[in-house]
Amino acid sequence: MSEINLAILLASIVAGAAPIVLAAVGETITEKSGVINLSLDGSILLSAMVAFMVAYETRSLALGFSAGAIVGGLVAAVVGVFSIYLGQSQVAVGFVLTLTLRDLAYFFGNPYSRLYGPQVSPWPIPYLHNVPLLGQVLFNQTSIVYVSMLVIALCWFYLYRTPMGLYLRSVGEHPEAAYARGTDSRRIQLWYAIAGGFLVGLAGATFSLCTKPGWGRPQGAEGTGWIALAIVIFGGWHPVKAALGAYLFAFLQVMGIHFQELWPSVPAQVFQVAPFPLMIFTLILMHTAEHGYTEKTDKDYWLNRIAKLLSSSAPAALGRAFRPE
């Protein structure tokens, strides 16, 4: 493979991963606070539809992205209120919303399907995009791709290097203890659910305005919400590892297109579906492998280091409603 080809390949992976990165990092924030927002798949579709509709009507990309993000936040607020304040199963609420929002998106999006709307154009960063290879891959992208990369760094910094991030994690681990120290655990959970949903909505808008421009039935974003949820779990609730998972999935998707050219006899539909099970089973393998390591490595320093890097555990209060007495 020549260098130009490699650059194009890597650039398409970075671009294709942008919405999945946004969704996975958003869901990581939500789950770190102890709330599972299972509605991702429907949430992404609805926000994609609303973003396209708004951008088409107003001819403004900025308004489109904001509308998508607001929809994502609203959905997360519904999940939050039902589960945190009304004590309903987070999985149940999320699952119902997944199906219902998808139908809602198809229902209201019907008049907008197969229209040519505005879409984000590439925005090379001056000087930096001339750097060989790296410039092509990282600095010759659309603005939302830069945002997705920034979000990874900001989210990591917020979670692990600021006092607010510490509060957020403490609520996810032990809401009772956080409450005893004077934090309103439930309000914090609701706010971070909404903040995560905001990013998920942005992910939806990225689909319909950048990655797979336009609206239709199917839009092409179907299923990615579930992938984002799986990435969060097996990425060990760590924003950077979750983002790496998103890039891995984008890599599988891009490779699917290449393999299709290599074996034209295999039906195209198989390659469209293949990345999903491949991703989930890759993650399962990683999961079992890391458990194996943590048991066996007592002596070897490097293996220990790797095991520590891979090891992860869920926020202790994930999915459990907290009720102050």
Place this chain on the structure above:
Amino acid sequence: MSILPLGTKGQVLRTVFIEILLMLAGVLCITSIILVAAGSSPFSAFKHLFLGSLGSWMKFSQVLTSWIPLTLCACGLVYSFRIGLWNIGVEGQVVAGAIAATAILRIGVESWMPGITLLIAFAGGLLGGSLWAIIAGFLKTKGGVNEIFGGLGLNFVAQGIVLWLIFGPWKRPGVASMSGTEVFPTSMWLPTIPLFRISLIGLIIAIAVLLITGWVLGRTRLGLALKGIGNNSKAAYLHGLNANRYILYAMGLAGGCAGIAGAFQVTGVYHRLIPAISSNYGYLALLVVMLANYRIWGAPAIAFFFVCLNVGSIQLPMMLKLDSSLSGIIQGAFVLAALLVYAWRKRQQRLVTLV
């Protein structure tokens, strides 16, 4: 997982009745608002939903034919919910059952006893669905993989296998297409009542599975064990119940029901294997069981209502230029309303216990 209102039997019935009326009113309001927002008249939409599902014998037979697989899936899900599992893999289990049934029909197509072949096809469907569910169960018990994600991954795998079969080994002579494999000869079709186009055998199977499920869960040791583990796995462990083993039992039974639904889709509805063979009945059945408060006896009626919505919505695009996904919105709104009702019940109970 389920909560009932407090009080004597009469009071409970009255409360439930009022709650159902409130839910109906709420959903009617929400749906009307959505329809008005889409620039359409709610009255004519509801009229078309009703006439499109119960307006004629033809439509009614279509409703009953869809009711069979949906009820079968719902029966299966009650097993897995009873032990506290979210069997999202039900969709893939329907597909696995359909694949197994198709494979058997393809082998038996030359045989001189189509009745026996059909019987074996149903047994194969049951086993296929069961096996697919037990894989998810093993991923859960041995691999520590959450059943939601294991099941979801297996759904995608099943979908991939169906596409591969239709475009590869089982493709129609000539050209392979999304319309599925070649249609079976009519001797391999599940017989239907003349004129009505309803499969009596399918109906009998669905009702039998329903009764068996109710009996197993309510009257047997196995049902008690599933309930015990679902409610309190630690206490069940202390009573000597092996939770992992019962998880596999519950998944096997759930997948078996879904597999029968898949076999029915092949033998009684499409008479071939198509890419969308599951018709989303697995996911819809999850909503049915949630609305039925995770119990078996409400499920058939709710399944009937949901199927009416599905069949009725088919003609919406033609008549009113509305997307047929309206039925899904109404179904989802009902489940959300039910969750609100459960939240209210929970609150009532807490107030009572505080007093």
